Amino acid sequence: MRADLEEDLAPFIAARWGSLVRSAWLLTGDRDKAEDLVQTVLARLWLRRPVAVDLDAYARRALYTTYITWWRRRWRFEHPTAELPEVAGAADHAEDVSRRLVVDAGMARLSKRQRAVLVLRYFEDRTVEDTAVVLGCSTGAVKTHSSRALAALRADDTLRDLARRGGDR
């Protein structure tokens, strides 16, 4: 029985790891936290595999709801270490790093729900209806969060400049 489950889940994890971590990075702004969040969600799936559900949809809902309702509490109690939390890859360039920092700083000003809505709507390209299903709220709530989040980003001069430069490329 266990082996059957593992046989079922292992390919899913291997295939979806990268995609889940990228979304989690936009939620947390940190590679270690993103991987920890994804591991937490997938480990839960591993321990209690729901029967007859779309694994990807389930994992994504769990990713966002865990992030919003529970995730932050764990990290508050993590201890700092002497190691750098994130190591830039060889392909990183100063402009990319700068861009990343500006976007992360802008996202950090949003509430957890606003941030989740932005990632779902504009990174995962989900419709308002899909986003509402993932977050377990109404489409009206998604629109409200989205509108407030966009207004907050638009009020950020640095982000606006960055977006303008992006448009000029």
Added chain:
Amino acid sequence: MTEDDVRDLLTTAVPDLPAPADPVDLVRRRASRVRGTRIAATAAAAVLLVLGVVALIPTAAPSAPAAPMPMPAPGPPKTCFAPDNIPGPNGKGAPGQVVPEGATRVTLCTFTPDTQSARVEWVTTTATTSGDLSPLIDTLNGFDDFEEHRDAHPGVEVLACNLALSRQYQMIFDYPTGGQWSVQFDMNCGTVTGGAVIRYGKVTDALNAFNTRYRASGGDVPPPPWDW
């Protein structure tokens, strides 16, 4: 900044995140640790039970993804309930929505103090409206929970409840099920409370949403006054 700009910003901001050599193994090991922790916790609980020690430990179980709150079942009718002039509930509260969706009617109770003495007598007035209440409900559910509020206001661990003797409000929602739901506004602390759920923010936005709905349904903006 257009929505396409935001899409572009988010897409290009994500760094290269190479996958670990064996993500399945990482998950398997994490699951083993969680299982081990649960077993240890179960064993410890069993030992405590044997010793006759019963401890109630609140658990923040993450479990299943959140689902919209169901409409309330019929119960005793809810009425305007004047505040007791002490700061309302604050702190973390329960997770979830502050008001269930699907209400078809809402009554706003306004409590106005008619004296500035320590013993306040409240004058209660009401206004009722119906129709599309989703903007109002979304506004209420869109307010920050405790941790979001604290994240947005670093260092503010205790609310400054400094508007005593101001006007206070309550909303009573009616549902097609015949059930009702009450939301208390605490203008002192800037909170709304529905059941065990507490949210924080600019609560006058919800009062303005009511006002908008009230005007749209033909209300002539009678008392209660709308200058929150």
